[in-house]
Amino acid sequence: MALFSKLKDKLFKSSSRLEQGLDAIVEDGGEETTAPDPIPPAPAPHSEPAPEVAQPDMAPEQAVAKPVSTTAESAPSKSMLGRLFGRAETETTVRRTLDDDMLEQLEELLIASDMGVDTALRVTANMAEGRYGRKLSTQEIKQLLAQEVARVMEPVAKPMPLYSKRPQVVLVVGVNGSGKTTTIGKLASQFRAAGKNVVIAAGDTFRAAAVEQLQVWGDRAGVPVLTAPEGSDPASLAFDALTRAQEDGADLLMIDTAGRLQNRADLMEELAKIVRVIRKVDETAPHNTLLVLDATTGQNALSQVDTFQKLADVSGLVMTKLDGTAKGGVLVALADKFGLPIHAIGVGEQIDDLSPFDPEEFAAALTGLEKG
Numbered sequence: 007m008a009l010f011s012k013l014k015d016k017l018f019k020s021s022s023r024l025e026q027g028l029d030a031i032v033e034d035g036g037e038e039t040t041a042p043d044p045i046p047p048a049p050a051p052h053s054e055p056a057p058e059v060a061q062p063d064m065a066p067e068q069a070v071a072k073p074v075s076t077t078a079e080s081a082p083s084k085s086m087l088g089r090l091f092g093r094a095e096t097e098t099t100v101r102r103t104l105d106d107d108m109l110e111q112l113e114e115l116l117i118a119s120d121m122g123v124d125t126a127l128r129v130t131a132n133m134a135e136g137r138y139g140r141k142l143s144t145q146e147i148k149q150l151l152a153q154e155v156a157r158v159m160e161p162v163a164k165p166m167p168l169y170s171k172r173p174q175v176v177l178v179v180g181v182n183g184s185g186k187t188t189t190i191g192k193l194a195s196q197f198r199a200a201g202k203n204v205v206i207a208a209g210d211t212f213r214a215a216a217v218e219q220l221q222v223w224g225d226r227a228g229v230p231v232l233t234a235p236e237g238s239d240p241a242s243l244a245f246d247a248l249t250r251a252q253e254d255g256a257d258l259l260m261i262d263t264a265g266r267l268q269n270r271a272d273l274m275e276e277l278a279k280i281v282r283v284i285r286k287v288d289e290t291a292p293h294n295t296l297l298v299l300d301a302t303t304g305q306n307a308l309s310q311v312d313t314f315q316k317l318a319d320v321s322g323l324v325m326t327k328l329d330g331t332a333k334g335g336v337l338v339a340l341a342d343k344f345g346l347p348i349h350a351i352g353v354g355e356q357i358d359d360l361s362p363f364d365p366e367e368f369a370a371a372l373t374g375l376e377k378g
């Protein structure tokens with residue numbers, strides 16, 4: 007629960023935007039009702055991809071919405087009496103009938119939260135499945151949305167796989183400023199805390215500042231950072247780093263790379279050369295290719311995945327800067343469109359601000375759903 011609160015606090019901007027939007031949609035055209043109208047559990051979606059995610063049973067108590075607006079003075083005693091006599095809650099709640107108008111507003115809200123058109127349409131269609139014409143409260147809508155988001159995210163929530171191969175080579179790619187250096191530092195610190203012997207190679211040899219920054223993170227994580235003179239060949243550094251990591255019996259070698267997309271052909275050649283050269287030392291390397299994406303770029307993250315999949319054999323994603331952005335919905339679009347594993351999320355600039363990706367926590371934080 008502590009992590010959830012942290013994530014929810016940190017994802018405040020995303021959740022507050024969605025939350026306010028959902029409130030407004032229900033209030034707009036909704037009416038006060040006294041009789042609870044429990045929503046049925048979600049049927050299996052008809053959509054692609056169709057991950058097999060267990061649908062949490064919605065117990066009647068959960069299905070009864072938390073009141074959006076209640077007659078304040080009567081709420082506690084009614085609730086108490088209801089419980090005493092085993093009756094359902096009869097508080098006043100604003101509910102709105104789920105119709106085409108409401109679905110359209112929901113779609114627009116999800117698109118505005120960077121979920122992308124296709125994903126927003128799919129998610130709302132699944133929300134409406136078997137519930138069209140029913141009266142729903144904001145809380146129920148949030149529950150449904152959170153369920154659908156979690157359903158999309160569940161199959162991609164996978165920690166970075168660790169192999170018995172030593173050293174395991176992790177190539178880290180992404181555009182400049184996406185948070186590669188920070189993420190490498192955070193990951194190195196976590197792996198080190200887990201007892202792994204980690205080495206970092208500063209493969210963006212063209213920028214002295216990038217190398218220095220990586221050294222700062224290496225110091226923080228207590229991990230050696232191998233560097234090469236400015237302007238030297240990154241592939242040659244990667245080769246030396248892997249050779250040394252092997253000699254030292256390291257468990258993990260994390261290789262930082264340049265992220266200049268301005269000249270895509272050069273970058274492609276550079277990444278391809280790194281891979282070619284490290285395969286001379288270990289033909290199974292790299293074992294992971296992590297693409298680091300900046301959540302604040304919103305829909306841009308989708309085109310970055312497209313591009314980097316062409317440049318490198320991306321095996322998993324890390325999404326940074328999910329704190330302080332209202333664009334967290336892009337993660338749902340990414341999961342829906344590419345299905346690449348999301349290994350971790352960055353929720354701050356400190357060394358501990360890298361969390362495993364938990365779909366339910368993320369969905370609850372994104373939608374502003376209070377978890378019981």
Ligand SMILES: Nc1nc2c(ncn2[C@@H]2O[C@H](COP(=O)(O)OP(=O)(O)OP(=O)(O)O)[C@@H](O)[C@H]2O)c(=O)[nH]1
Nearest residue numbers: 182183184185186187188216326327352353354355
């Ligand atoms: N708020 C927040 N900031 C982050 C996060 N991850 C990275 N940053 C910040 O983003 C900025 C860029 O991060 P870097 O790690 O330098 O990014 P990079 O991809 O290595 O960039 P280059 O060195 O230019 O290639 C820094 O100011 C980091 O502190 C995060 O999860 N949350």
